[in-house]
Amino acid sequence: MIYKRYITVCLLFTAFIFYNLLxxxxxxxxxxxxxxxxxxxxxxxxxxxxxxxxxxxxxxxxxxxxxxxxxxxxxxxxxxxxxxxxxxxxxxxxxxxxxxxxxKDKKTCIHCHPNVTHKTLPAKEKHLNAVDCLACHGKAKAGNINIQINTGKKDVIKLKDIDRDGNNLIDFIEWDILLNTINKELKGKTEIIKNYDIKTDNPHIVNKKSVSCNFCHSEDGLFRYARLIIKGKKTFEINIDPKIFVHELPSIEDYKKTIHGKKGIICSDCHISDKPVSDRICLKCHEDIYDVYKKTAHAKDGATKCTDCHNPHKIKTYKELSASERVMVCARCHKDYIDKHKWLPNTVLHFKYLECSSCHSPESKKGMLFSLAVKGEKDTKALSYVDFEKIFGSKADIGNIIDSNGDNTISMDELIFFVNSLRKKLNKDVVVTSSIAVTEVHHNYSEKNLKSKVCTECHMTDAPFYNYMYLALPQKDGMLFIPVKGTILSAIPTSIFIDLCIIGETKIKHDDIKAFFNADFREKPKILKELGFKLIDFMGITIIFFIFAGILVHILLRIVVKK
Amino acid sequence: MKGTYIHPLPIRIWHWINAFIVIVLIITGLQLRIPYISIFENYRSVILIHKYFGYAMTISFLFWFFYYMITGGFKKHYLLKITDIKAIPNQVKYYMYGIFKGKKNPHTPSKDNKFNAMQKITYATIMLIFTPVISFTGILFSDILYFFTWINVIGGLRVLDAIHVISAYIFVFYLIVHLYMSTLGKKIYSHTKSMITGYED
Known part of the structure; x- marks a missing residue:
């Protein structure tokens, strides 16, 4: 029975297929x-x-x-x-x-919308030339930027010259150097072709309202990836920071997270008219700073306004900016800063760790900031609050976890223990990174021509920042700065503290030697351990002393025995 | 001229040029290491002098190396032979005791074997280990960003600095002893004179 029914179904199905085909x-x-x-x-x-x-x-x-x-x-x-x-x-x-x-006759947007004014779109021409309608009115899901520079047959741009730090990414400073080289070597004879490539989900989803500016112009905007292609004698490619071409812009949501937003300052407090915000608005609250600033070269005849340097819409406060981000503030006007500092040995290296005001504002207080980061194959990425939250939970006080003995200072042992425990928990290579930063800003930047002897201000055992060392830890809202014990730099293992060496911290001081000899016998090994790299000088000087003593004895014997 | 001819002209010229370079490097290095000692007024010029004299030392080393490579001096003067090793205790005894009594140096320098065993060990260590190490680390220091990957392989700037400084200390130890021992010839100036004229009394 079942067999017969099976045949009937098969026949009916075949008939159905045939009917359809026919x-x-x-x-x-x-x-x-x-x-x-x-x-x-x-x-x-x-x-x-x-x-x-x-x-x-x-x-x-x-x-x-x-x-x-x-x-x-x-x-x-x-x-x-x-x-x-x-x-x-x-x-x-x-x-x-x-x-x-x-x-044939395939209609694009322009057929029905020939004269869209885009009245409210800032930098209209730039935007309309760079991207098509769907970039803003469609549903874009990913964006890449391709930058192409044709240098002709010349071989003026070399990979190692533009990626100075070898991290396989061109950042703001390196891009600036590259532009300088192009201007100098090719005298503007080349064109920089920028191609903004946007992938849309489906071209049939079209909205009248465009996406907001922050869709692209934000920290996690559409363009995550940019590639620089240099076509010369040899063609090569390298990653480049997309933020150079699609910069960040403020948004209301982000504004609420800024220091101004948190203190309850609303838009209309500063934007009293449609005119740009003038210095008078800022000085309503920051009068003391303005008193210093107005006497300086920057403020002369109103040349530089507060907002030319400060972006009140930035989430990060000045304190939280890294040294190279702070350099970029000055570099907006002082574009030739690299060329002007050619006299400074290792120019680019200095700008990686130093901000302009560490030299040009002598009255500012300088400090050394440490932060925790994960070392990847190509670059080092700072640990964010989210990373800490994942490990310790949202209620944990990280400051207390690191500072295990509760003396409100981080010692070498505490830091090593914390980094090692992070390494175990994250299973990644956690390291300590550092930079020299101005901790208290003085707004007089008029100091110029500092070429003479300026090196020794930092490259000294008693450089000012050794007294102000902090570990910066990301918090839910802002940063936490915990003081770090001064002896940390000479003894911390190179495996966790890689990048900073300003020579001063590994040179022995008279005080170190005095402390060693005055210390109790039991304390001596501990002091020796904390001396770390300073032991080189310690041993060196001791051996020289013994050599001289040996020679003196030898000379004496030569004289005495001969007689 | 009296005595044995042991130092050929190119080596004599090299020795004094190299001596000058090393002394400049030690003086500038001292100020770089201890900025309180103000030998030159401008710290930046100290860096530059140190850097260019460092390059000069590398070239000087290469000259010395290839001179001995070509003339085959390494085997003659620097290779430690079994007889040399056996002679070490006698040599030590001479420096520690015999010399005071006015005894004769157990090693007599000749054109084909100018150094005693201890000199061979010392000079070979300085010239074949520490000179290349200090030159190489110095070159890495000359453009830190350019050599970034190399420096990281070594273990970062602090390790590089440590290697460079330890080698520098060894140069200083060596120089002090070398200068003193140059006075241990037949007369105080004998060795120095032979490095100028080429003839050892």
Missing amino acids: SFASILNEDCLGCHEKFTGFNHGKANCNECHRDITSIPHDEKLKKPLCNTCHRPTDEYYKKSIHSFKKINCKDCHNTHFLN
Whole structure:
């Protein structure tokens, strides 16, 4: 019985397939084109006439035929399209697509929207040239930037010259150096071609309202990836920071996280008219700073306004900016800062760890900031609050965890223990990074021509920042700065503290030697351990002393025995 | 001229040029290490002098190395032979005791074997280990960013600095002893004179 039923089902299924095949294939395209000559050479993929005009079963056909429905085949696209503004406005597929000749008369946005003013779009021409309509009005999901520089047959740009720190990424400073080289070597004879490549999810989703500026111009904006291609004698490529080309802009949400936003300052407190915010607005609260600033070269004749350097919409306070980010503030005007500092040995290296004001504002207080980061293959990424939250939970006080003996200072042992425990928990290579930063800003930056002897201000055992060393820890809102014990630098293992060496910290001081000899006998090993790299000097000087003593004895013996 | 001819002219010239370079490097290095000692007024010029004299030392080393490579002096003067090793206790005894009594130096320098065993060990260590090490680490210091990957392989700047400074201390130890021992010839100036004229009394 079951066997018979199985055969019946099979027969019925075969009959169904045949019926379908016959019904589609029954009308040949040539037969249709016999009358409908104007569609000769039509093209809609590989579809036959009958596949869309399904109600034609024989020729000649009925005069009144149903209109073919696109969504019979293009169902997913139709689903997308239903969400689009065009669908609400009752615009059909055929209004844009020529259904018989797909590539003919294909309408782009400009056919219906020829004169869009984009009145509110800042830098209109730049934006409209760089990206197409769908970038803002469609649903973009990823963006890449390709920057191409043709240097002709010359070989003026070399990879090692532009990626000075070898981290395989061109950052703001390195890009600036590159632009300088291009201007100097090629004298503007080359063009920098910028190509903003945006991948949209489906071109059929189109919104009238464009995405907000922050969709691209924010910290986690659309353009995550940028590539620099240099075409010269040899062509090479390297990653480049996309923020150089699509910079960050403020948003209301972000503003609330800024120090101004947190203190309850609202937009209209500063933006009292549509004119740019003037210094007078700032000095309502920051009068004491302005008193210093107004006497300096920057403020002369109103040359530089507060907002030329400060961005009140930035989430990061000045304190939280890294040295190289702070350099970029000055570099907005002082673009030739690298060339001007060619006298300074290891120029680029200095700017990696130093900000301009550490020399040009002598009255500012300098300190050394340490932070925790994960060392990757190519670059080192600072640990964020989220990383700490994942490990310790949101309620844990990280400051207390590190400072295990509660003396509000981090010693070498505490830091090593903490870094090692982080390494175990994260299973990553956690390291301590550092930079020299101004901890208390004095707004007089008029100091110039500091070439003479300035090196020894920092490269000394008693450089000012050794007295102000802090570990910066990211908190939910802002940063926590915990003082670090001064002896840390000479003894911390190189495996966790890699990048900073300003020589001063590994040179022995008179005080160190005095402390060693005055210390209790039991304390001596501990002092020796804390001396770390200073032991080199300690041993060196001791051996020289013994050599001289030996020679003196030898000379004496020569004289005495001869007699 | 009296005595044995042991120092050929190119080596004599090299010795004094190298001596000058090393002394300049030690003086500038001292100020770099201890900025309180103000030998030159401008710290930056000290860096530059140290850097260019460092390059000069590298070139001077290469000259010395290839001179001995070509003339085959390494085998003659620097290779430690079994007889040399056996002679060490006698040599030590001479410096520690015999010399006071006015005894004769157990080693007589000749054109084909100018150094005693202890000199061979010392000079070979200084010239074949510490000179290349200090030159190489110094070159890495000359453009830190350019050699960034190399420096990281070594273990970072502090390790590089440590290697450079330890080698520098060894140069200083060596120089002090070398200068003193140059007075241990037949007369106080004998060795120095032979490094100028080429003839050892």
